[in-house]
Amino acid sequence: MVDFPQHNVGAKFKGKRVGYFRETAGYERYKSAYVEGFGGLPAVRQSVDIPTAFGVVRAYRFGEGDATPLVLLPGRQASTPMWAANLPSLIGVRPVITLDLLGEPGASVQSEPLTDAADQAAWLAAALRVLESRPVHVLGASIGGWSAVNLAVRHPERVASVAILDSPFVFGGVTWKMITVSLGSVLPGMPDKWRNRLLGWISGGVQAPADLxxxxxxxxxxxxxxxxxxxxxxxxKDKLAAISVPFLGIFGGRSIVHRAKRIAKRARKLMPAAQIEVWPAASHAVNGEFPEEIAARMLQFLDEAETAKGA
Structure with a gap:
């Protein structure tokens, strides 16, 4: 069983401007869901808590081998168990490290405010320095993709390649639909039935969130x-254009987060060397919809990245 940490719980943390669980019952509910979700993952090779200037970051290693690891960064309101569909196939590609984002719900515990993008890159770079002396490949879903790009912009020495899955705020903002869903889903007192419907809208209606x-x-x-x-x-724009490592961007043709074709066109203009793709059948939940296809695409992408590095 995974060890879930004692977290920030209660209104006493509100004034500290750090992430916290509103009440003990909510903390216990989340902890139970985390442990349950973790039980469906492949065996963990190592679990480590890394102290940083902004809090303690939880990281897990999966898979074997000495190849450069692939680091997975989850989306907003998510954590390591969101990769349940992806880990079995990805650890066949190379060793995988997952991190729970600091300031989001998960097993990482924030202790100091994150005031800007520089702070968000700083804690991630500090954690990766402890985990790996060499640059790593980074794959981020949704806001995790933004985090990967933010790291590449501010700490390029930590990154061997970047891949993003339907990530907002990299090449453009989000649609009014996504804003509506995001605001509605976190309203206090929102009935779970309505919240699940909103989350189902984000995921293209493939499966209601409560089913998993x-x-x-x-x-x-x-x-x-x-x-x-x-x-x-x-x-x-100049920071994006300056990213020199191999870059893969995959966007869902059915995503409500942005207009995929428009974002892809903008991305190709800003980063001509990047590999930018629109998957027509994918929604924002592309990682859960196409796990085997993502693993195959990442195998190809990472092989190309490492071949180019050795050339």
Whole structure:
């Protein structure tokens, strides 16, 4: 069984501007969902808590081998169990490290405010320094993709390649539909039935969140956790253009987060060397919809990245 830490719980943390669970019942509900979701993951090779200037970051290692690891960064209100569909196939590609984002619900515990994008990159770079002396490959879903790009912009020495899955705030903002869903899903007192419908809209209606442990985890995070994160800023065009490592961007043709074709066109203009793809059948929940296809695409992408590095 995974060890879930004693977290920030109760209104006494509100004034500290750090993420916290609103009440003990919510903390216990989330903890139960996390442990349940984790039980469906492959065997963990190592679990480690890394102290940083902004809090303690929880990381897990999966898989064997000495290849450069692939680091997975989850989306907003998510954590390591969201990768349940992906880990079995990805650990066949290379060793995998997952991190729970600091300031989000999960097993990482924030202790100091995150005031800007520089702070968000700083804690991630500090954690990766402890985990790996070499640059790592980073794959981020949704806001995790923004975190990966933010890291590449501010700490390029930590990154060997970047791949993002339907990530907002990298090449553009979000649609009014996504804003509506995001605001509605975190309203206090929102009935779980309505919240699940909103989350189902994000995931293209493939499966109601309550049907899956990771869905219940995200729903609990939205209901029970209060985050105090800085405004997510889109990286400057010149900063994106300056990213020199191999870059893969996959966007869902059915995503409500943005207009995929428009975002892809903008991405190709800003980063001509990047590999930018629109998967027509995918929604924002592309990682859960196409796990085998993502693993195959990542195998190809990482092989190309490491071949180019050795050339």
């Amino acid at each position: 442990p990771e869905g219940r985890l995200i729903a609990s995070g939205m209901r029970d956790f209060a985050a105090f994160l800085p405004m997510t800023d889109q990286p400057a």
